[in-house]
Amino acid sequence: MNIYQEELLDHYENPSNYGTLPNPHISHEEDNPLCGDRIRIDLIIEDDIIKEVRFSGHGCTISQAAASMLTEEIEGKTLAEAKQLTKDDILDMIGIPLGPVRLKCALLALKVLKAGAYGIHAWPGEEDE
Amino acid sequence: MHTPQFRPLDVEAIREDFPIFATTPPLAFLDNAASTQTPRPVVEAMDAYYDTYRSNIHRGIYRISEEATEQHELAREKVARLINAPRTRQVIFTRNTTESINLVAYSWGSENIREGDEIVLTIMEHHSNLVPWQLLAQRTGAKLRFLEVTDEGLLDFTQLRDLLTEKTKLVAIGHVSNVLGSINPIQSIIVEAHTVGAKVVVDAAQSVPHFQVDVQQLDCDFLAFSGHKMCGPTGIGVLYGKSELLEEMPPFLGGGSMIRSVDRDVSSYAELPAKFEAGTPSIAEAIGLGHAVDYITQANLAALQVHEQELLKYAHQRLEQIEGITLYGPAPHQKAGVISFNMEGIHPHDVAGILDTHGIAVRAGHHCAQPLMKRLDVIATVRASFYLYNTIEDVDRLYEGLCRAQKLMTRRKA
Ligand SMILES: Cc1ncc(COP(=O)(O)O)c(C=O)c1O
Numbered sequence: 001m002n003i004y005q006e007e008l009l010d011h012y013e014n015p016s017n018y019g020t021l022p023n024p025h026i027s028h029e030e031d032n033p034l035c036g037d038r039i040r041i042d043l044i045i046e047d048d049i050i051k052e053v054r055f056s057g058h059g060c061t062i063s064q065a066a067a068s069m070l071t072e073e074i075e076g077k078t079l080a081e082a083k084q085l086t087k088d089d090i091l092d093m094i095g096i097p098l099g100p101v102r103l104k105c106a107l108l109a110l111k112v113l114k115a116g117a118y119g120i121h122a123w124p125g126e127e128d129e
Numbered sequence: 130m131h132t133p134q135f136r137p138l139d140v141e142a143i144r145e146d147f148p149i150f151a152t153t154p155p156l157a158f159l160d161n162a163a164s165t166q167t168p169r170p171v172v173e174a175m176d177a178y179y180d181t182y183r184s185n186i187h188r189g190i191y192r193i194s195e196e197a198t199e200q201h202e203l204a205r206e207k208v209a210r211l212i213n214a215p216r217t218r219q220v221i222f223t224r225n226t227t228e229s230i231n232l233v234a235y236s237w238g239s240e241n242i243r244e245g246d247e248i249v250l251t252i253m254e255h256h257s258n259l260v261p262w263q264l265l266a267q268r269t270g271a272k273l274r275f276l277e278v279t280d281e282g283l284l285d286f287t288q289l290r291d292l293l294t295e296k297t298k299l300v301a302i303g304h305v306s307n308v309l310g311s312i313n314p315i316q317s318i319i320v321e322a323h324t325v326g327a328k329v330v331v332d333a334a335q336s337v338p339h340f341q342v343d344v345q346q347l348d349c350d351f352l353a354f355s356g357h358k359m360c361g362p363t364g365i366g367v368l369y370g371k372s373e374l375l376e377e378m379p380p381f382l383g384g385g386s387m388i389r390s391v392d393r394d395v396s397s398y399a400e401l402p403a404k405f406e407a408g409t410p411s412i413a414e415a416i417g418l419g420h421a422v423d424y425i426t427q428a429n430l431a432a433l434q435v436h437e438q439e440l441l442k443y444a445h446q447r448l449e450q451i452e453g454i455t456l457y458g459p460a461p462h463q464k465a466g467v468i469s470f471n472m473e474g475i476h477p478h479d480v481a482g483i484l485d486t487h488g489i490a491v492r493a494g495h496h497c498a499q500p501l502m503k504r505l506d507v508i509a510t511v512r513a514s515f516y517l518y519n520t521i522e523d524v525d526r527l528y529e530g531l532c533r534a535q536k537l538m539t540r541r542k543a
Contacts, residue, residue: 060478
């Protein structure tokens with residue numbers, strides 16, 4: 001098992017939902033100061049459903065592939081469902097074990113999504129961070 | 130550089146002392162600037178303490194406590210000899226470089242730094258030789274000033290005369306950059322600093338492990354380094370200071386061992402070095418450090434330096450052949466054991482991650498030197514760093530690993 005396997009590299013090279021949205025209902029951006037990875041997520045919400053999602057930013061394979069996978073996962077879901085996603089869901093999507101440093105890379109997109117979805121102040125935070 | 134009795138390192142024999150290299154293929158450990166591996170003699174010396182004379186030091190009136198005290202103090206003597214400290218008591222044991230520098234910043238700093246005073250640093254400092262001075266400046270109203278770095282990754286010496294004024298009370302400078310590997314001309318900087326009456330703290334975390342450092346020749350006022358970067362265990366570091374300064378300074382931490390006598394409201398303090406060593410110290414670790422000093426001096430520091438130079442030159446030659454690579458820092462002969470680089474279009478984390486899948490350990494990140502990263506205009510770099518057990522094969526594997534990383538990450542980009 002290897003981080004640099006096909007599926008992850010595919011997401012890195014041809015990410016799903018890459019870009020920005022002109023008038024997003026929710027737009028949030030954060031970086032990981034340890035390695036400079038940066039991710040922004042834009043969402044269009046209709047009837048509480050995530051109609052459209054785009055992510056943008058830069059960083060390592062793990063952070064970008066995780067963002068790509070996350071956007072695939074949440075498109076068409078309700079915002080409430082998106083808020084329920086956890087660290088374990090991300091790890092399941094990635095499908096390989098990660099050390100503590102790369103875990104932070106993997107969870108950056110989820111952090112951006114949650115901070116955006118809850119509003120930065122209302123978000124209770126991840127228990128594991 | 131070759132003295133008559135010069136004897137090159139026997140790297141094969143050295144590697145036998147490190148069980149971590151016994152696998153096939155062996156681990157290519159190239160993160161020595163962060164922490165080095167520990168040889169058997171060091172681990173065995175610590176085991177001997179735990180197995181045969183485990184006890185607290187200084188106050189026990191029984192045989193094994195006396196032995197522990199002796200061994201702990203013998204380690205101090207070995208360290209003093211290594212750096213040529215005039216007196217053993219000038220060697221203070223701490224946890225690491227960071228704690229040593231903080232000790233100076235709190236104890237010496239709070240007595241000697243006032244509002245309007247200036248502290249001169251360089252922008253290539255490790256955070257542990259920057260943040261303690263920021264905190265001191267915030268507490269006192271002193272100002273920090275910075276020596277810049279040239280495009281070659283060397284200190285901009287032309288600025289020094291302008292930076293050093295009668296306001297300068299302290300110069301805190303790294304001997305060797307942990308990112309660029311640059312060996313800084315601290316001898317001349319110390320001379321210049323002393324002409325304006327400033328004291329000089331040397332962060333020797335990356336120099337003492339790699340070549341002979343002589344505190345009397347340098348005439349530095351303080352010098353700090355860590356045991357874990359020189360074949361020693363974690364949890365033990367050193368602060369050297371000039372006697373008259375250490376004598377004048379107030380204690381840093383208060384508690385047991387650092388007192389002469391204690392009354393309800395006041396105490397008088399112990400002599401050096403005990404004054405700065407409150408509480409039960411890292412006993413096994415100090416003993417381990419003493420044996421690490423034996424280990425690297427027996428291997429011979431001059432030979433170690435020649436060996437690292439060879440690796441570094443070879444690494445520069447090979448890595449320069451890779452298309453799209455940027456090497457940071459000066460030419461090999463101006464630096465010690467470190468090579469920092471980036472590969473075009475590949476995040477440093479991915480470079481390190483891919484190398485890891487081939488059993489090669491390097492570091493990727495800002496290396497606790499964010500101001501320098503900003504100067505280099507990068508977010509992070511990949512860093513390979515060498516020590517006495519590294520081989521030409523380690524460098525070859527690094528080169529091959531980088532070529533593989535490049536192939537993997539740029540395969541479909543067109
Ligand atoms: C130049 C330099 N200074 C200070 C330190 C801090 O050392 P420590 O973490 O052992 O306190 C390091 C290493 O991390 C270093 O490379």
